Amino acid sequence: MKKDLEVKGMSCAICKMTIEKNLNKLEGVNKCEVNLLENDMIIDYDENKIKLEDIADTVDKLGYELVIDDHNKKIDYSKLKLIISVLLIIFLMYVAMGHMLNLPLLTHDLFLTGIIELVIATIIYILEGKYFTSGLRSILHLNPNMDSLVAMSTLVSYLYSVYAIYKVMMGDTSFHYYFETGAMILVIVSIGKYIEGLNKEKTTKAIRMLANLRPMSATKLIDGKEVVVAIDDLKVGDIIIAKAGEAIAQDGVIIEGLTSIDESMLTGESMPVNKGVDQNVIGGTINLSGAIKIRVTRSKDDSVLNKIIALTKEATMKKIPIQRFADKVSSFFVPGVILIALITFIIWFIFSNNFELSMNFALSVLVISCPCALGLATP
Secondary structure, eight states, rough: OOOEEEEESSOSSSHHHHHHHHHHHHTEEEEEEEETTTEEEHHHEEEEOOOHHHHHHHHEEEEEEEEGGGGGGGOOHHHHHHHHHHHHHHHHHHHHHHGGGTTTSSSSSSSHHHHHHHHHHHHHHHTHHHHHHHHHHHHTTTTOOOOHHHHHHHHHHHHHHHHHHHHHHTTOOOOOHHHHHHHHHHHHHHOOOOOHHHHHHHTTTHHHHHHHSSOOOEEEEEETTTEEEGGOOOOTTOEEEEOOTTTTOEEEEEEEEEEEEOOHHHHOOOSOOEEEETTOOTTOOESSSSSSEEEEESSSSSSSSHHHHHHHHHHSOOOHHHHHHHHHHHHHHHHHHHHHHHHHHHHHHHHHHHHHHHHHHHHHHHHOOOHHHHHHOOO
8 A cells, every 4th residue: 555644743854764674674665755844755555564653653653743633633823832932032042242342231149140041942942842852762772863962952052051050059150051952953944944844835836736636527428317426436438528617527538529729738738739539638728618528548647747747746756966965074063063063072072171161062062053054955
């Protein structure tokens, strides 16, 4: 059985590779191809050997969500969360950085400032918690992705700042808070993902528009009577009727009638084409004038329109050479960054014996590397 299913939570090429690699290992799965551009996957599996729910559980364990029931989709509050996060980060930046612009401060007490920053940052971290769910789970499964870098850099800066509050409370005012740094990373990455989602939506709009050209029903001639049936119920050899102004339901050949047909959806030509008996018609084109009888010559899956849609989807899944190269690099990128950050901390701590300074440099490596530049470049 082959299914086309939506996958939520993917952010880069590593996410795509992780899902494909793990699902293709499952017994009963013949082939799995993930389309990062459309956030979906086409999976061919043997339903006698593996259930779709088991596949969904595997995807969930990897830190992503497989939507197997369109009727039970969760309401997406991501846009509302992003708006709240942006408003909070503006306030947090005012509290943390306002003194640099000589703005009036809420308080001159360093400890109280830390508590205010902690509360605001914690709310932002909770709102953008998807990065920690996906990123940390990916690390546990030894498949770190770009979300892992985001989760690690922001979580370390958060924990370090909590430690700084403790040190300030004990009287050491030399420590600095980095709540706004971690929170700002989360918000900026979320804004980037939101914009990326809008761009993906525009990119895939053509496919949806093509799919919408297919009529959902057809007028079928049964024992001399006109009966409205679903497109899926049509078979090769059935006789259907297309009246003036209607979309032709399925590919076929005219057996009765003369008409003009708008084939612009296929050819781009605005002028209608005159057609009569024994001439072929394409499903999805518009019958402009007289009613015609058509003998169906192709099934729905074999229709010209369906092939165009399938080829367009296939084209978005195929990897050009530079993308294959990027996929290889990305598999080493995240572990490499984590290792470099660790080495940076060790070297600076050995030479400076300054924990705060060493942590700052290690955090810099993680923070600078966390945006999904590599993952976003090739799509």
